[in-house]
Amino acid sequence: GNSVTQMEGPVTLSEEAFLTINCTYTATGYPSLFWYVQYPGEGLQLLLKATKADDKGSNKGFEATYRKETTSFHLEKGSVQVSDSAVYFCARGGRDDKIIFGKGTRLHILP
Amino acid sequence: GAVVSQHPSWVICKSGTSVKIECRSLDFQATTMFWYRQFPKQSLMLMATSNEGSKATYEQGVEKDKFLINHASLTLSTLTVTSAHPEDSSFYICSASAPIAAQYEQYFGPGTRLTVT
Numbered sequence: 001g002n003s004v005t006q007m008e009g010p011v012t013l014s015e016e017a018f019l020t021i022n023c024t025y026t027a028t029g030y031p032s033l034f035w036y037v038q039y040p041g042e043g044l045q046l047l048l049k050a051t052k053a054d055d056k057g058s059n060k061g062f063e064a065t066y067r068k069e070t071t072s073f074h075l076e077k078g079s080v081q082v083s084d085s086a087v088y089f090c091a092r093g094g095r096d097d098k099i100i101f102g103k104g105t106r107l108h109i110l111p
Numbered sequence: 112g113a114v115v116s117q118h119p120s121w122v123i124c125k126s127g128t129s130v131k132i133e134c135r136s137l138d139f140q141a142t143t144m145f146w147y148r149q150f151p152k153q154s155l156m157l158m159a160t161s162n163e164g165s166k167a168t169y170e171q172g173v174e175k176d177k178f179l180i181n182h183a184s185l186t187l188s189t190l191t192v193t194s195a196h197p198e199d200s201s202f203y204i205c206s207a208s209a210p211i212a213a214q215y216e217q218y219f220g221p222g223t224r225l226t227v228t
Contacts, residue, residue: 004154036219043115043204044155044219089154096160097143097208099217103154 003027006090006102013080014110021075021105023064023090032093033057033066033073038104039086047075047088082109114138115207117220124195124227132190132223134205140185141207145217146178149202161188195227 006023013019025033035047035057048057050066050073057064062077073090090102114137124130134144143162147155159180161167167180177199179191188207192199202224206217 041221043117043221044206046216097217098145098157098160100157101154103152 004090004092004100004102006088006105008103009087009106010108011105012108012110015082016079017109019075019077019080019084019107021088021090021107023073023075023102024071025073025090025092026071027092030068033064034091034093034099035062035064035073035075036089036091036101037086038089044089080107080109082111085109113209113218115141115205115218115220117203117205117223119223120221121224122226124225126196126227127194129191129193130195130225132192132203132205132225134188134190134207134220136186136207136209136218139207139209139218141188141209142185143208144182144188145206145208146180146188146190147204147206149204149222155204158190192225195225197227200225200227 003026032051034049036044037047038044048059050057053068055066064073064075087104087106089104091099094100116135118133146158149155157170158173159167159169161180161182163182163185169175182188202222204222206219208217
């Protein structure tokens, strides 16, 4: 089965709302964790990452903290904008530099 | 920097024909390129890992004779879908990593949408 599980979308929020997209993973050891974003018509971009437990990745107002106790890496943003509308993928590092992705969560922000 | 392009961005072909998709790293040399397949509302599924000058390593369940991968230079990898069928219709995405990049640092192309009629 998929070793990265994230909340199903679509998620629809109003502008300036608080965002949380949940992500949990299964792995042996402590893999690197990532959030990727895919804007409409574009390729995936790395949004943020954390390489060890308790690390916090942050970028463009988004944050995620590596929680080994709960094997989670939830994505949060305090005040979303319309331009944040995209698909967000949680991912973890695998063997041989491979990346294992979750199914993605589509986010719609309403003005 | 670290831009990856794909060509074409979309293609429609008839069942039984072959289609070639190119993946290029525009401003860096990519030692490794990855090919993914993405179905609607599904995750990216890794198809194969391609290293320059050597044979690609395919993931379990991926037909190597159907999805031919060539990585002839440090800036170009190609995926050829041979004898395409409607079930091959999908979004194909490549990514590239550079030797100076951090582990797992992959740069993604914009994807190619293949429709087989």
